[in-house]
Amino acid sequence: MGQQQLLLIVLGVIVVGIAVAIGITIFTESAAQANFDAVMSDMLRIASNAQQWYMKPSSLGGGGRTFASVSLPNLNMAGSNANGTYTLGSIQAGSFNITGVGKEDGDKDGTPITIALAVYPDSVSSTPVITSR
16 A cells, blocks of 8 residues: 555545544533433423422312421422432422432533522522533
């Protein structure tokens, strides 16, 4: 083989190597973003179910206009699924917090995606605990 052919082979190997590295990076970022979106969707569904439960009279199995006894089983939800793990905290009569911890590494240091939401009878707000995205 001539020098030109060897140079083209080496150049081809370098280009393919760079393309593979870029592909792995894009896939990793895409997986983290997809997990963030899935965890957020699950948390918003929990919040929506909780607001419905809040409005339902206690005689019909609801909260009777209080979040005091809200729990994931009351909302027909499990504590975890394929997307992440969910916990309720700071439960008060007029609000509570949901924390979701995803399955993917959110910031490339091994820390999983973590999101916190505050749920009120008529709204949901994101607290500053969104640590990864």
